[in-house]
Amino acid sequence: SYGLPVFPIFRLFFCERANLCSLFSGCSFVKEQIKEYADDKEPCVLNHGDVTQFTYKGDCYTILDDTMKNENLGEWIGYIRQLIAVDNTGAIIVQENIEDATFHALSDLAEKALDAKYIIPFLNVYTDPNNASNLIVDVNGEYHKATLSNQLTGTETIFDFRIAAEKASSDFKLSPTNATQIICDNKVYQVTTETVSKEQLGNYMDILAEKVIFDDDTKLPLTKEEMNQIDWPGSSSEQMRESWFYVDVYEISDTDPADAVAVKVNNQYHIARAQ
Known part of the structure; x- marks a missing residue:
């Protein structure tokens, strides 16, 4: 089997399919993060054919390579809350609710997605205090800017999960x-x-x-x-x-x-x- 690059909730790391459960040492890790979610936030949905896009209140946004630090985030307004298994083109093969992401759920996700190349977690969505038209999405442990897809000029650099997967982690x-x-x-x-x-x-x-x-x-x-x-x-x-x-x-x-x-x-x- 091939090594399955995984973007964990805070940062990508690489692991063999059989060791996918090492992402968490128990469900308490996930529950700690889920406490931060609230029912009054807007659910956002990823584009099934292109994981770099998602919808918020009916508008389509494209995730960019640009990131910002957590202290510069705006208001927390929405969530995706999914672990997404994608193929090499970024098409979603299968997804798992992050709240259910335990040892077995992660292993099952890999088994369900035999053609998957990456597993990517998506969490919160925030406003961009510097641009009211943009949003910020927590993906790959970083806060990526997202702009309205119909306002793309062609000069932006879209988030490339394949390049990110090739980056060497710090390996602590x-x-x-x-x-x-x-x-x-x-x-x-x-x-x-x-x-x-x-x-x-x-x-x-x-x-x-x-x-x-x-x-x-x-x-x-x-x-x-x-x-x-x-x-x-x-x-x-x-x-x-x-x-x-x-x-x-x-x-x-x-x-x-x-x-x-x-x-x-x-x-x-x-x-x-x-x-």
């Missing part, structure tokens, strides 16, 4: 010997107790989406056998266990990512400093 991963460290290109980053706000985040870098339980003393991740051992009430082993849920990695504004990045751990963005 958890350290196998220290659960409080992440590694990228052989550089080790130590997660600290220092945190940053969303307003201090820079560009999106990668996703981990992994839960790790580790010994608080040694920092070693626990094996399944160790986690399945009985924890007697008051035992020292229970007291020494830590559980961290890693999500995504961002640059920090005005900080060289070679020196430090921000990683979301247990719902807070912690500074991880290069060692």
